[in-house]
Amino acid sequence: MSVEPNSQDRAIKRITSPGNTQVKAIRALHQKKHRESEGRFLAEGLRILAEAIDQGHAIETLVVLPEMRDHRVGARLVAHTLDNGGSVLEVSEPVLAKIARKDNPQGAVGVLPQRWERLETVDATGDRCWAVLEGIRDPGNLGTILRTxxxxxxxxxxxxxxxxxxxxxxxxxxxxxxxxCQRLVHTDFQTFQAWRARQGGMLVGTSLKATRDYQQVTYPRPTFVFMGNEQSGLPAEYEAGCDELVLIPMRGRADSLNVSIAASVMLYEVLNQDRRRSGGQE
Amino acid sequence: MSVEPNSQDRAIKRITSPGNTQVKAIRALHQKKHRESEGRFLAEGLRILAEAIDQGHAIETLVVLPEMRDHRVGARLVAHTLDNGGSVLEVSEPVLAKIARKDNPQGAVGVLPQRWERLETVDATGDRCWAVLEGIRDPGNLGTILRTxxxxxxxxxxxxxxxxxxxxxxxxxxxxxxxxCQRLVHTDFQTFQAWRARQGGMLVGTSLKATRDYQQVTYPRPTFVFMGNEQSGLPAEYEAGCDELVLIPMRGRADSLNVSIAASVMLYEVLNQDRRRSGGQE
Structure with a gap:
C-alpha cells in the first residue's frame, strides 16, 4: 500500500532551525513595539488557541510540535488554520520553547491579529459592566481582570x-x-468621559480615601469599574471624574488589595446586585 | 573635625564579590530544599522588610545597598537588625541583583527564620476565617491569597x-x-479534619459541580475556605469532606476563575456577612 501525502502535509512547513527568519519574526512579537507595528500577537497553548477559534478569531500562523497533529485539539487547530488561509509551521520542542520563551511550551503557539474597537462605535447601554483600567503595570493582573x-x-x-x-x-x-470574548478599547480619559456622557450608567472607582462602602451603592447598567495603578491607584483628577468613589473594607494589617482582587470584589458586587434585581433570571 | 566610625560601621560587613561564600549561601534560599533544611527564607524590598519587623519578626541577615543606610526605612532596618543580633551586609547593586535574582532589586533583601505553627496548638474558635489550601502551584497565587x-x-x-x-x-x-501577620500551618487532610472536629465552624469548598450559590450559605465563625489546585480544583474526596460545597456564579464564556480571585470572592462574602451580623461594628 502506498501512502500518499495528504493536502495538509503539503501545506505544512517544517522548521528545524531556531535561527530561521520566520521564527525570528514570530519571536519579535514578544516585544510590544513589534506587536504594535504588526498589529499581531502570540497566544500559547491548545486550550487558549481553541478558545480563540471558538470565539471567531483566525490563527494566521500556527506553530506546533509534530505530535500535536495527532491530538484532538491540535488537529482541529491545524485544520482550522489551513481552512482559513493561515499557515502551519511544524517545529521541534527546542524551537517551540524558543518561540514561547519558556521551557515546556504547551504544544502550540499561534500568531493572531489584534482586535481593538474604536470607542465611538461602542454602544454600552444595557451592558452589565465594563472595566476601565488606568496605568496597570502587570500583564498578569490585566489578564486576570479580563478573565474575571x-x-x-x-x-x-x-x-x-x-x-x-x-x-x-x-x-x-x-x-x-x-x-x-471581551471587547478592548484604548483611549484617553477625556475621550472616554465625553463618550460616557452619552452612555449613562455609572463610573465607580475604589479609593482608600472614600468613605462610602462599596456595598452601599446601587450599581446600574452599565457600571464602569475604574481601577488604577498597582502602587498608586487612580490619579486624583480621575477620582474626581468618578460618579462614585467607594471603599472596599479591610480589617487586617493590609492597607491595599492586589488590583485584580479589588476588581473582582467590585465586579462580583455588580453581578450580585444584578442577580438580586432579576431574581437570578438575568 | 575628625570623623570616627560609629559602632554601626564596625558591625557592617562589605561584600563586593558575587562569588562570596555568604552570598552563595543566601542565594541558595531561592531553592525550596535549602529553605526547608535551613528553616529560613528571603524577603525583598524595604516595605516588606519593614512590615516584617513591625510584625515582630527579626531579620537575621540584612543585605543592603550602601545608599539605603541614608534612607529612613533602610536606616531603621539596619538598626533593628543590629539591635537584635543580626548581621548586615553592604553590597553593590550587581551583587544585590544576584541575590534577589532580578534586575533593579528594591534596595534590600533580608534572611528571616520561617514560622510554622503546629496545628495541635492552634485554637481557631472565634476566628472569622482561615484559608485551607490544597495543591496550589503558583506562589504568586498563594501570596495573593494571604494578602486578601x-x-x-x-x-x-x-x-x-x-x-x-x-x-x-x-x-x-x-x-x-x-x-x-498570618498564621501558617502545614498538615495533611486527615489531621486537619480531626482537629477541625474540635473547632466547630464550617469547611466550605467551591466547586463547579455544586448547586448551592455561595451567597445562599450562612458562614459561621470560624469559616474555613477550602481552595484547590489551579487546574483541577479540589480532589473529590476532599470535596466530600466539606460541610458545604458552593458555586460561584459565572455568566460568560469563562468556566473558572483564577484561584486567588475565587478565594477573594469567598473571603469577602464571609467578611460581608460578619459585617452585617454585627451592624458594621465587628
Missing amino acids: LDAVGGAGAILLDQCCDPYSIEGVRASMGSLF | LDAVGGAGAILLDQCCDPYSIEGVRASMGSLF
Missing part, C-alpha cells in the same frame, strides 16, 4: 493612558482566553 | 499536601508582607 470580567458577564475593558498590553503573552495566558 | 486573607481579617492559612511554598521569594512578594 468574562466570568461576571462583563462586556470588555477600556484601557486608558499607559496601561500594559493585554496582548503580551503573559496577559493572554492570565486571561485564559477570556481576552477573545 | 489579611485584608478580610482572616487568621491564617492551613496548607495541605503539596501546596507550593509561601516562603518562596515570589510568594513573599505577592503577599506584600501579609505573610508576616
Whole structure:
C-alpha cells in the first residue's frame, strides 16, 4: 500500500532551525513595539488557541510540535488554520520553547491579529459592566481582570493612558482566553468621559480615601469599574471624574488589595446586585 | 573635625564579590530544599522588610545597598537588625541583583527564620476565617491569597499536601508582607479534619459541580475556605469532606476563575456577612 501525502502535509512547513527568519519574526512579537507595528500577537497553548477559534478569531500562523497533529485539539487547530488561509509551521520542542520563551511550551503557539474597537462605535447601554483600567503595570493582573470580567458577564475593558498590553503573552495566558470574548478599547480619559456622557450608567472607582462602602451603592447598567495603578491607584483628577468613589473594607494589617482582587470584589458586587434585581433570571 | 566610625560601621560587613561564600549561601534560599533544611527564607524590598519587623519578626541577615543606610526605612532596618543580633551586609547593586535574582532589586533583601505553627496548638474558635489550601502551584497565587486573607481579617492559612511554598521569594512578594501577620500551618487532610472536629465552624469548598450559590450559605465563625489546585480544583474526596460545597456564579464564556480571585470572592462574602451580623461594628 502506498501512502500518499495528504493536502495538509503539503501545506505544512517544517522548521528545524531556531535561527530561521520566520521564527525570528514570530519571536519579535514578544516585544510590544513589534506587536504594535504588526498589529499581531502570540497566544500559547491548545486550550487558549481553541478558545480563540471558538470565539471567531483566525490563527494566521500556527506553530506546533509534530505530535500535536495527532491530538484532538491540535488537529482541529491545524485544520482550522489551513481552512482559513493561515499557515502551519511544524517545529521541534527546542524551537517551540524558543518561540514561547519558556521551557515546556504547551504544544502550540499561534500568531493572531489584534482586535481593538474604536470607542465611538461602542454602544454600552444595557451592558452589565465594563472595566476601565488606568496605568496597570502587570500583564498578569490585566489578564486576570479580563478573565474575571468574562466570568461576571462583563462586556470588555477600556484601557486608558499607559496601561500594559493585554496582548503580551503573559496577559493572554492570565486571561485564559477570556481576552477573545471581551471587547478592548484604548483611549484617553477625556475621550472616554465625553463618550460616557452619552452612555449613562455609572463610573465607580475604589479609593482608600472614600468613605462610602462599596456595598452601599446601587450599581446600574452599565457600571464602569475604574481601577488604577498597582502602587498608586487612580490619579486624583480621575477620582474626581468618578460618579462614585467607594471603599472596599479591610480589617487586617493590609492597607491595599492586589488590583485584580479589588476588581473582582467590585465586579462580583455588580453581578450580585444584578442577580438580586432579576431574581437570578438575568 | 575628625570623623570616627560609629559602632554601626564596625558591625557592617562589605561584600563586593558575587562569588562570596555568604552570598552563595543566601542565594541558595531561592531553592525550596535549602529553605526547608535551613528553616529560613528571603524577603525583598524595604516595605516588606519593614512590615516584617513591625510584625515582630527579626531579620537575621540584612543585605543592603550602601545608599539605603541614608534612607529612613533602610536606616531603621539596619538598626533593628543590629539591635537584635543580626548581621548586615553592604553590597553593590550587581551583587544585590544576584541575590534577589532580578534586575533593579528594591534596595534590600533580608534572611528571616520561617514560622510554622503546629496545628495541635492552634485554637481557631472565634476566628472569622482561615484559608485551607490544597495543591496550589503558583506562589504568586498563594501570596495573593494571604494578602486578601489579611485584608478580610482572616487568621491564617492551613496548607495541605503539596501546596507550593509561601516562603518562596515570589510568594513573599505577592503577599506584600501579609505573610508576616498570618498564621501558617502545614498538615495533611486527615489531621486537619480531626482537629477541625474540635473547632466547630464550617469547611466550605467551591466547586463547579455544586448547586448551592455561595451567597445562599450562612458562614459561621470560624469559616474555613477550602481552595484547590489551579487546574483541577479540589480532589473529590476532599470535596466530600466539606460541610458545604458552593458555586460561584459565572455568566460568560469563562468556566473558572483564577484561584486567588475565587478565594477573594469567598473571603469577602464571609467578611460581608460578619459585617452585617454585627451592624458594621465587628
